[in-house]
Amino acid sequence: MSALLDAWRHAPTHRRVWALALPMILSNLSVPLVALVDTAVIGHLPHAHQLGAVVVGASLYAMLVGVFGILRMSATGFAAQACGRGDGTALRQVLLQSLLLVGGLSLLLALLAVPLSGLALNLMQPSAELASLAREFFHARLFGLPATLASSALIGWLLGTQRARGALAVMLSTNLLNILLNLWFVLGLEWGVVGSARASVLAEWSGALLGLLLAAQALRHHPGRLDGAALKQWRSWHALLAVNRDILIRTLALHLVFFLVTVQGTRLGDATVAANALLLNGLLLAAFALDGLAHAVEALCGHAIGAADRLALRRSLVVASGWALLASLAFALLFLAGGELFVNLQSDIPAVRAVAYQYLPYLAVLPLLGVWSYLLDGLFIGATRAREMRNAMLASVALALPLGWLLQGLGNHGLWLALLCFMLMRGLSLAILAWRLQRRDAWLAPPH
Structure with a gap:
């Protein structure tokens, strides 16, 4: 005792715990805010099936990428241990391997997404108008798939190096930009449902690029080099x-x-x-x-x-x-x-x-x-x-x-x-x- x-x-x-926990809590709270604003923006369009299409399309996309939050978890664990050992080479390897895994999964999911979304829509049996718009929204969202997965891995890696403020910056910038672009594309440019999808895609790619920049800055504090030969070995x-x-x-x-x-x-x-x-x-x-x-x-x-x-x-x-x-x-x-x-x-x-x-x-x-x-x-x-x-x-x-x-x-x-x-x-x-x-x-x- x-x-x-x-x-x-x-x-x-206590200070270390809250230095990491508080930014992640703030990051988490920004997620439902985006969903709320998206719903409110599309809800001001004239037809109910437009709101329904965004809800259905966003649900399909969330199901597709949701389970791959695993990329964040694995990156956090391996990066934290490498950081504890002071192993800059391992930190670089974890980062690159995670991003290469993102590329492979993005390709696989993109190939599966269209037939699986068609099957899901058939099971839901929505109206013809809603199904058409939901499919259009979902297909547009797929262009952000690599960025969504990459951001997850980068946030995990930044957290593992105890750079929670960097993880917060990635999530907040992505979500706030998503809100601003939604307002502009949907209400300003009147792009409708597809405008909401494009806003999310641009925000996700912006967040992923910011994550890469922050990761590169973090690596300057962890000397090491990338072992290209090791990446070619299954071990x-x-x-x-x-x-x-x-x-x-x-x-x-x-x-x-x-x-x-x-x-x-x-x-x-x-x-x-x-x-x-x-x-x-x-x-x-x-x-x-x-x-x-x-x-x-x-x-x-x-x-x-x-x-x-x-x-x-x-x-x-x-x-x-x-x-x-x-x-x-x-x-x-x-x-x-x-x-x-x-x-x-x-x-x-x-x-x-x-x-x-x-x-x-x-x-x-x-x-x-x-x-x-x-x-x-x-x-x-x-x-x-x-x-x-x-x-x-x-x-x-x-x-x-x-x-x-x-x-x-x-x-x-x-x-x-x-x-x-x-x-x-x-x-x-x-x-x-x-x-x-x-x-x-x-x-x-x-x-x-």
Whole structure:
């Protein structure tokens, strides 16, 4: 206990945690702002199918690139460890390999995007006008695909080198430029739905170019050279590809759980599925703050592992965990005291409000259970131990799905109880794996 208190009292670690966490929280908050402005701008066009086309097209694009946030995670872990070792050569290799991986994935996704989007639109069965405009919007957005993925990798790499302000600059500049160009292209130049897509593409490429500039500036502080021969060897790629593979599996499993929550909620009625969506927006809001602290854990713990500094590792984890616990308690109290106001701000439909009010206690508990999985994910990402993350997620899903099936008789209460148990099992499974690694004194050893 005294070791934990000593770690908590280390003021420089508190400063390092917030120097990384605060910019990432601000970056995260800018994301829903863009979606809100996009909707408001297109919502002022004369036809409903124009707004529907942007919503559908943006959803298709988000599904296409969403899971490849894995590029950020892997870049953060490897860059943080290389930075901790003072290995400028490895930093360059991680950056270039991540960008080459972006190029390969962009080509693959571009080839798959058109047929898959056609299949998705056929399943949705929208009107002919909406389908045509949504397809046009989506195809225009594909020109920004390489930039979207590159920005994700660059933000992760900058975070790994503890340049959170650089990551913030990339995200804020992209999102603010997107808003300004949307206003100009859609309302000023009257380019309509395609104008909104073009605004996003130009903003994404601008953000990616800024990220490259900031990465080049960061490398000046880390002497080294690029080892071209190593890039041609499979051995130099194996670790990065293995980590991305395992994080991809873990992410797909997580998306499956929340997709099934939506499906099961839909079966319980329109008001129920709408109320659940409003409440899950609360979880999303809490995740913005808690993810900022998790990003700090990724960078600081990865740096400590690279430097083989056990004390810095303990201090980083203890300080970030303490602040995350306080933040999760604050969100729990916020949802208990102001939950009805939060629901009312999102909807004025009496039936939806009435259903949502019943389940507010579950929302209040969610941050308290979810905070540990967020933080421990950050630790495992910083340690590039993606296999353990994957196994913990698969075990949690394997236990949660049968539980959800058994609790069907409780209706929406059963669905929320299953979700809470899933979040609890995520944290517990990661904690057990972390404890085992600690007992073997294996955190500073490279993962197999």
